Amino acid sequence: NAGVTQTPKFRVLKTGQSMTLLCAQDMNHEYMYWYRQDPGMGLRLIHYSVGEGTTAKGEVPDGYNVSRLKKQNFLLGLESAAPSQTSVYFCASKSTGTGGQPQHFGDGTRLSIL
């Protein structure tokens, strides 16, 4: 039972390079999310999706793009990486329902931008 799987686990990029982070969930969840975690800041929502083919901006969307072409996958793209995007990125998913339904998280991608 894999749950939420994030690929890759670690990556080092140079400023200006691009990359895509992949999130896959096998729980048939409708909602998916991308967060970044920085020291002293908690988890901040970057983008989210409420269903296949839909995406929406979260709290800190600038510099990121996302796509949800398949229900089980949610991709986060950095078009031109900047040192300020050095962070740990978490993907999460949850089923439909009330706000009380918990989100299920992957183990994160640690990204360093030099």
Place this chain on the structure above:
Amino acid sequence: DQQVKQNSPSLSVQEGRISILNCDYTNSMFDYFLWYKKYPAEGPTFLISISSIKDKNEDGRFTVFLNKSAKHLSLHIVPSQPGDSAVYFCAASGINDYKLSFGAGTTVTVRA
């Protein structure tokens, strides 16, 4: 503007004693409150939640208390165990909200 605040970045407690983690919120539209636990190099895992119609929810060693008038909730861990050493995040959501608002987290260290 952070709507969920955990004002204590860290907490150290002796094994067997009670750990009390606090969380304050500003948005009166929040209806659900959740606590997550996070170990290093792992993702957050759901621990316990409470809805606004209750003032207490208990699950084993973990109890969450909600004071709506004060916009305050707390997580009690009794007794604390070494495996409880982790970062704890408080989160909140509206009744039909897709999204969670997270606090900055509290790092708990349980001393032997």
